Amino acid sequence: MASLTLGRYVPYSSFVHRLDPRQKIMSLILLMVAIFMPLYNFSSTFFVMGILFILLLILMAFSHVSLLSLLKSLRAMWFLILFLMLINVLVPIYGTEHIAFSIGNFHVYWESILQSLKIIFRLFMMIQVTMMLTATTKPLDLTYGLEWYMSPLKIIRFPAHEIAMVISIALRFIPTLLDEANRIMKAQASRGVDFKHGSIKMKFKAVIALIIPLFVSSFQRSEELANAMEARNYDPRAKRSRYHLLRFHFLDLVSFLLCAGVMSFIIYLSVANIDIFAQFGVYGTW
Amino acid sequence: MSIKCLDLTHTYQIKSPLEQEALKNINLTLEDGKYIAIVGHTGSGKSTLVEHFNGLLFPTSGEVHIDDYISNNKKRKNKKELLKLREKVGLVFQFPEYQLFEETVLKDVMFGPKNFKVDIETAKNRAIEALRQVGLDDSYFERSPFELSGGEKRRVAIAGILAMEPKILVLDEPTAGLDPLGAKEILNLLKRLHESGKTIILVTHDMDIVLNEVEDVVLLKDGQLIRHADHIKIFEENLEDLSLEVPVSYKFITSLNEHGYHLDVKDSKDVLKLAKSIKEEIDSWRR
Numbered sequence: 001m002a003s004l005t006l007g008r009y010v011p012y013s014s015f016v017h018r019l020d021p022r023q024k025i026m027s028l029i030l031l032m033v034a035i036f037m038p039l040y041n042f043s044s045t046f047f048v049m050g051i052l053f054i055l056l057l058i059l060m061a062f063s064h065v066s067l068l069s070l071l072k073s074l075r076a077m078w079f080l081i082l083f084l085m086l087i088n089v090l091v092p093i094y095g096t097e098h099i100a101f102s103i104g105n106f107h108v109y110w111e112s113i114l115q116s117l118k119i120i121f122r123l124f125m126m127i128q129v130t131m132m133l134t135a136t137t138k139p140l141d142l143t144y145g146l147e148w149y150m151s152p153l154k155i156i157r158f159p160a161h162e163i164a165m166v167i168s169i170a171l172r173f174i175p176t177l178l179d180e181a182n183r184i185m186k187a188q189a190s191r192g193v194d195f196k197h198g199s200i201k202m203k204f205k206a207v208i209a210l211i212i213p214l215f216v217s218s219f220q221r222s223e224e225l226a227n228a229m230e231a232r233n234y235d236p237r238a239k240r241s242r243y244h245l246l247r248f249h250f251l252d253l254v255s256f257l258l259c260a261g262v263m264s265f266i267i268y269l270s271v272a273n274i275d276i277f278a279q280f281g282v283y284g285t286w
Numbered sequence: 287m288s289i290k291c292l293d294l295t296h297t298y299q300i301k302s303p304l305e306q307e308a309l310k311n312i313n314l315t316l317e318d319g320k321y322i323a324i325v326g327h328t329g330s331g332k333s334t335l336v337e338h339f340n341g342l343l344f345p346t347s348g349e350v351h352i353d354d355y356i357s358n359n360k361k362r363k364n365k366k367e368l369l370k371l372r373e374k375v376g377l378v379f380q381f382p383e384y385q386l387f388e389e390t391v392l393k394d395v396m397f398g399p400k401n402f403k404v405d406i407e408t409a410k411n412r413a414i415e416a417l418r419q420v421g422l423d424d425s426y427f428e429r430s431p432f433e434l435s436g437g438e439k440r441r442v443a444i445a446g447i448l449a450m451e452p453k454i455l456v457l458d459e460p461t462a463g464l465d466p467l468g469a470k471e472i473l474n475l476l477k478r479l480h481e482s483g484k485t486i487i488l489v490t491h492d493m494d495i496v497l498n499e500v501e502d503v504v505l506l507k508d509g510q511l512i513r514h515a516d517h518i519k520i521f522e523e524n525l526e527d528l529s530l531e532v533p534v535s536y537k538f539i540t541s542l543n544e545h546g547y548h549l550d551v552k553d554s555k556d557v558l559k560l561a562k563s564i565k566e567e568i569d570s571w572r573r
Contacts, residue, residue, distance in 0.1 A: 180384075186342050187385040190377040191446060192401025197365055209397070212387035216432065 009138055015251060016063035016136045021145035023252040027259040028133045031056075034263040035125050037270040042114045044276040048266060049121055056128055065135045073127045081120055088116040139171040144246060162236045169225070177218065184213045289316040289339055289454070289487075293348035296334055296509075300346060308334040309509045311348070316487065316504075321480045323496045323517070324489045326506035327529040332489045333380070335506065336456045339487070340375035341368050352454075373402045376452030380459045380489075382443030386431040391417065391442050394431050398450040409449070416449040417442070420475055437468035444472070454485040461492065473499055494533045496520065498555035518551050535560075 011017075016024075034052065039045040060067060074081075089112045098110040134142070147164035154160050185195060188209045195206050269276070277283070296309040309331045316322055326332045337343040338350045341357060350357040355371045379385065388394035395413035400406070417426065420441040426434070431442055444460065457476070461469035477499065480486045488500060496503055496517055503520040505512040507528050513520060525532050535554035543549055547567055553560045 183379065184385060186337070187379045187382065189342060190340055190372060190379070191385070191398040191450070192369060192372055194365070194369070194401075209385075209387050213384050216387075217384055 008135065010064060010066070010135050012064040012136075014063040014136070016059065016132070018251070019136075019255060020246055020248050020252045021137050021141040022148050022246060023248065023256050024133050024137055025142070025145050025149065027255060028129055030259040030263040031129045032126060034266040035122055035129070037266045039266075039270055040273050040275045042111075042118065044269070044274070045118055046121070047276055048269065049118075049125065052262070052266075053121075053125060053128075056125070056132065060128070060132060063132065063136050065132055070128055070131055073131075074124065077120075077123065080123070081116075084116045084119055085113075088112045088119075140168055141244075141246075143168040143171070144242075144244075148246065159236070165236065173218075173221070176221075177214070180217055181210065181214055184210055288318050288351075288353070290314070290351040291335075291338070291348070292351070294335075294338065294345050294350055295347045296331075296338070296343060297346045298334075307509060309338075312509075312511050314504060314511060314514060316485070316502075319483060319485055320502050321476075321486045321500045322488065322502040322504060323500040324487060324504045324506065325491060325493070325496055325520075325530065327491065329508075330506040331509040332506055333458055334509075336377065336458060336487065336489055339454070339456055340372050340377045342377070369402065373450055374452055375454045375456060376447040376450050378444055378447050378455070378457040378460060380462060382446075382460075383436065383439035385443055385446070386439060389430060390428050391422070391431050391434070392427040394442060395446045395449050398446050402450060412449040412451060413445070416445040419448060419479075420445045421471065437464055437471075440464065440468070440472070444475070448479075452484075454487065455479060456487040456489075458489045459491075460488070461490070461495070491530060493525065493530055494535075497533050497536055497551075521551075 031052075035049070039048060057067070060070070089108050091112075099107045100110045100113060101108055137145075143164045146167065147160055150158065150160035150163065188206070189195065191209075193206045193209055194202065195210075198206070268274075275283075291312045291314040294309055294312040294314075295307070298304075298306045298308055312335065324332050324335060334343065338345065338357060339352060341355075341363070344357055344363075345359055347359060352371060352375060355367060386394050388397060392410070392413055395416055396406075396409045399409035399412050404412070414427070417423075422438065422441055422445065426438070426442075431439060434442065440460070444457075447455065455476075460472050460476070464472065473495065476486050476488065486500075488495070490496065500517050502514070503517050504514050505520060505523060505528070512528070513523055515522075521532065521536060533554070536551060539549045539551050539554055539560070542564070547564070549560070549563055549567070553563060
């Protein structure tokens, strides 16, 4: 259950929390692009990434996003990290020349290790920026933001409002379902089910004893919800007003320009293929 | 087979902003063979308390002794002993119908005993017996539990716990959401089980049940034990302060007694007997 806390909304009143969700979604995309831009070589990549990483850490501290839960995500990724390392070590990449160590005739290159570290670092930063968004934005605001981006598609009869509705209902029911699952687990534990120990077969049976009641009650819930919505004459196509209006403030503009600036600068570095250390007079870095 | 709570304290989500003390220093002894009600307003810690009785929750501090099992805040739990405890103390949750999942009613009731390593034949016999006890006959055995009515589902779920043959049966609001007749059937079943020697612990906030059904009452408020007394004495407490409703029959008898009658509160469950004793009293005045 602990891993589920990853990226959960944490109510604070920092300036990041108060930004317009639409702007935050856009910034997320801009920063993601920046993170995944290929740069001249490893040292340039790590240098630029490192600066961006530190900037984001400072921003995280300002907006009360927990560093601990970010580090926990690393623990959840251990298998991916292992897999990446293995694949990168086994598959030689272009320009491998620095041998880290050899096992008999088999050489492990520094480049392979750096390459996998680069990917892990990028993934980690991807989680970091996504967490920045989800931890500082109410799920409902997030869906409103998404709906806003999808609304131009309404012209081609794309069900933007319906999708936003479905997402917000799904988000709304996550805690409810967790409570429900917890309750059913306790009830089945009272009947002698052991969810933690036991053979694979026993665990399989235990999961069935949890999943089936959970499914049954969610179907029931969804039917009740649908009935309640219909009883109040809900029509997805109806024109509706909104209690919370999304407003684009000056601060939103500033943060958007900052993110766009960072992205453009990194794209420039990438496209122009600039060796950053060469700019400082250090040549021959990897 | 008694349950003893020593300074039992339970705190949910300790060391987090959502920390919440659900039980505070509860000292309590529940004797063997009694029919006990645990009463309190919503959020008074009733459910949290009973979840300690079969090792679903463990004390944050203090201890719970259930027979020879000692539940405390030590990390390591002996899996086998815990399983034994859960077999001894059967816990029926609120709205237990949500725990049904097997294809047939009989299989679902057999699920509990099978988990406690009872062989299939015995499990089946126990299941059939438990289903008969709750008043479901052979015609139900092969039906899917999902096609039954709410009250029938509830009875299947209770049978599922009964088939484990627990010595102590704990039920969390077993009559909630049932029609009056269905509720009465459940209460009659509990009475029969108690008469056959089982300890019954009932979580409720229905004071009519407290007045008419049980022997002992444990009164909780905001996670604290207010009183543990016999089911008549508990009405000495100011129940309205605890957001509990005093039954009309109790109010009726006590207000008649204030006007000089000598009626027994225990007669409240039997209207005919009550009417008779009122009449006798009036007759004795005429003489």
